[in-house]
Amino acid sequence: MAETHPNEYLIHKYWARKPSNILREYISSHFKNADLLVDPFCGSGVFLAEAKKQNINATGYDINPLAYLLSEVTANPPSITKFTLEADKLLKLADSFANLYTVDGKEIRYAVHRVESVCSNCKEIGSIDHSSKRGSKYHCSSCGERLFFNFEKFKGTKIVKIFDRENKEYTEKKYLKEQEDLIRKVSLPVGNQNLIPNRRILAFPGMRLSDLFTPRAFYVLSELFDAAHKVKDESVKNAVLLFLTSSVAQSSRLIPYRNNLSTGGPAWTIPGFWIAPLHLETNPIIHLQARKKKFLKGIEALDRAYKSTSARVSVLNRSAHDALSELEDNSVDGIFFDPPYGDNVPYVEFSAIWNGFLRKKIAYEKEIIVSDRKEHVSSWDKYARDISNVISLFDKKLKRRGKILMTFNNLDPRAWKIVLDSFSKNGYVCSEAKYQIPAVVSSKSQTASNTSYVGDYYCIFEKAKTQKKSSHDLFHLTESAKKVLRSRGGSAPKNLVHRVIILTILNEGMNTGFLDRFEEILKPVTTQDGEYYHLRAELSDEKNDASSVEQLVKNIAESSLRDGRKTLKELYEDILEGTSEIGSPLLNEVKTMLSGIVLFDKDFSYLQRAHQNGSLFS
Numbered sequence: 001m002a003e004t005h006p007n008e009y010l011i012h013k014y015w016a017r018k019p020s021n022i023l024r025e026y027i028s029s030h031f032k033n034a035d036l037l038v039d040p041f042c043g044s045g046v047f048l049a050e051a052k053k054q055n056i057n058a059t060g061y062d063i064n065p066l067a068y069l070l071s072e073v074t075a076n077p078p079s080i081t082k083f084t085l086e087a088d089k090l091l092k093l094a095d096s097f098a099n100l101y102t103v104d105g106k107e108i109r110y111a112v113h114r115v116e117s118v119c120s121n122c123k124e125i126g127s128i129d130h131s132s133k134r135g136s137k138y139h140c141s142s143c144g145e146r147l148f149f150n151f152e153k154f155k156g157t158k159i160v161k162i163f164d165r166e167n168k169e170y171t172e173k174k175y176l177k178e179q180e181d182l183i184r185k186v187s188l189p190v191g192n193q194n195l196i197p198n199r200r201i202l203a204f205p206g207m208r209l210s211d212l213f214t215p216r217a218f219y220v221l222s223e224l225f226d227a228a229h230k231v232k233d234e235s236v237k238n239a240v241l242l243f244l245t246s247s248v249a250q251s252s253r254l255i256p257y258r259n260n261l262s263t264g265g266p267a268w269t270i271p272g273f274w275i276a277p278l279h280l281e282t283n284p285i286i287h288l289q290a291r292k293k294k295f296l297k298g299i300e301a302l303d304r305a306y307k308s309t310s311a312r313v314s315v316l317n318r319s320a321h322d323a324l325s326e327l328e329d330n331s332v333d334g335i336f337f338d339p340p341y342g343d344n345v346p347y348v349e350f351s352a353i354w355n356g357f358l359r360k361k362i363a364y365e366k367e368i369i370v371s372d373r374k375e376h377v378s379s380w381d382k383y384a385r386d387i388s389n390v391i392s393l394f395d396k397k398l399k400r401r402g403k404i405l406m407t408f409n410n411l412d413p414r415a416w417k418i419v420l421d422s423f424s425k426n427g428y429v430c431s432e433a434k435y436q437i438p439a440v441v442s443s444k445s446q447t448a449s450n451t452s453y454v455g456d457y458y459c460i461f462e463k464a465k466t467q468k469k470s471s472h473d474l475f476h477l478t479e480s481a482k483k484v485l486r487s488r489g490g491s492a493p494k495n496l497v498h499r500v501i502i503l504t505i506l507n508e509g510m511n512t513g514f515l516d517r518f519e520e521i522l523k524p525v526t527t528q529d530g531e532y533y534h535l536r537a538e539l540s541d542e543k544n545d546a547s548s549v550e551q552l553v554k555n556i557a558e559s560s561l562r563d564g565r566k567t568l569k570e571l572y573e574d575i576l577e578g579t580s581e582i583g584s585p586l587l588n589e590v591k592t593m594l595s596g597i598v599l600f601d602k603d604f605s606y607l608q609r610a611h612q613n614g615s616l617f618s
């Protein structure tokens with residue numbers, strides 16, 4: 001089961017960061033005596049760091065400059081004293097801009113901005129407070145035309161509220177006016193990049209990096225980066241640059257204003273460059289001070305973790321294909337394969353907010369991605385070519401007994417098929433496949449009936465000893481689907497059924513042609529509605545030897561706790577193991593199923609019976 005990220009992996013946000021505990025377990029169970037592991041799509045660098053902790057040399061590549069920097073700092077952290085020295089210099093410099101962030105002599109923490117938008121019909125200026133609202137939509141109060149608050153119609157903002165460090169609120173006109181004058185006082189520095197236009201992530205034509213910030217925030221950040229770029233010691237420079245990028249999103253316009261500003265404040269979570277009609281401007285100086293503590297905690301944890309290792313990790317900001325081709329043949333014991341999954345996350349485009357400040361040129365044309373952005377369009381065909389070009393190098397680079405650990409977090413059958421076909425074409429077979437449930441489930445998936453089970457698949461690929469022919473027999477697939485449905489009284493979320501089918505395809509080495517035909521394959525045995533499959537009525541009285549998932553969970557718990565208490569994690573892992581064939585339930589579902597049978601206290605779970613017998617601490 002995946003656990004949440006510890007401090008050392010919280011120094012910077014990144015999408016798709018893999019859970020370190022899972023990678024740690026795979027490294028120790030499959031790559032224990034390795035000389036060299038390679039992570040060609042290293043992202044945030046978790047795999048590299050976990051290898052280093054286990055005293056294994058590793059090398060990683062990523063096309064995204066921010067990912068490179070994050071991996072490099074994570075794998076090779078700077079001296080803590082030197083970092084602290086430079087970070088403190090930056091904080092002092094930041095402090096010299098404090099006069100840009102004052103209200104009535106007090107330091108401000110937030111300013112709330114309201115977007116002003118031009119009516120495309122009458123050119124009148126409107127905002128959410130100066131318009132007429134119908135349903136959830138806003139209309140021009142002069143002519144009735146629909147108003148949009150996105151960047152295309154963005155005219156500027158008005159400050160409507162200010163909070164100081166003590167959270168005192170200022171709404172008087174004179175204070176608001178004073179703030180706007182402060183913002184306009186600065187002129188925009190150079191080093192301002194255009195974003196790659198892409199409607200899907202709300203990057204509109206003509207939009208520049210600076211448009212994501214108020215002029216004063218952009219000015220302050222640019223000055224800080226200027227200083228950081230001048231740091232001499234390479235590893236300290238990397239760390240302070242990363243420290244600064246870790247706080248730019250929070251200082252941007254991308255933080256929607258919601259009324260509750262307690263507990264650290266909101267963060268950049270919306271996937272894209274959405275400037276909310278009412279958004280926050282955080283004082284970057286205050287934010288940086290808080291970030292420094294967190295960042296330090298992270299590198300201190302890394303420092304401790306690397307105390308007794310002599311392993312070396314190198315990271316390159318290059319494309320997986322180019323860098324891998326230059327690696328010595330037959331030198332690699334293991335490859336961690338966690339590529340971009342089709343059009344799932346546009347990593348490099350999202351990272352523009354960071355890479356702009358890093359002043360790196362970005363090799364968009366080398367990114368493996370499916371994207372319909374206007375420039376650098378990238379199709380599924382190109383994705384397939386790029387992915388297979390990388391996979392086709394594995395055989396040459398891996399030692400004879402080398403293995404590939406692949407993880408996949410997507411249900412898009414197109415991406416699956418491309419990857420699996422390419423492995424099979426190169427003579428690799430899947431020898432082990434598992435689905436890992438995330439430790440934290442979003443509040444959305446708290447209920448048993450919910451369909452959003454999001455976790456990752458982990459598979460081991462090895463060179464096939466004999467060329468096995470993949471099975472075309474559908475029987476396995478329909479049987480496993482029936483089993484899932486029966487264990488849940490005849491109905492189950494589609495995602496759950498698909499998950500079990502994918503595992504069956506992997507574990508049975510079945511034909512990948514089945515991957516994009518789920519619904520067709522399941523038609524003879526199911527009916528569907530919305531997000532659910534239902535077992536066909538005529539099949540429900542077929543001999544049913546599948547026990548219900550609830551009964552199974554109870555049985556597993558009984559036997560797992562028979563000899564005494566266990567931690568909740570240990571118990572849940574037994575349950576995951578025992579229910580994988582019918583689609584494992586989430587932790588909170590398990591807790592509901594076991595109420596009255598198992599007692600859960602803060603640290604342990606034990607059978608209620610044992611508790612009553614007084615044999616609790618057996």
Ligand SMILES: C[S@@+](CC[C@H](N)C(=O)[O-])C[C@H]1O[C@@H](n2cnc3c(N)ncnc32)[C@H](O)[C@@H]1O
Binds near residue numbers: 016018047067339
């Ligand atoms: C799924 S993420 C990897 C996440 C990583 N395993 C982690 O735990 O953070 C895929 C990565 O591939 C990178 N990428 C995309 N195209 C690439 C290419 N041609 N060569 C190397 N990296 C690339 C992206 O920038 C992204 O960071």
Ligand SMILES: [Zn+2]
Binds near residue numbers: 120122123124143144
């Ligand atoms: Zn109008």
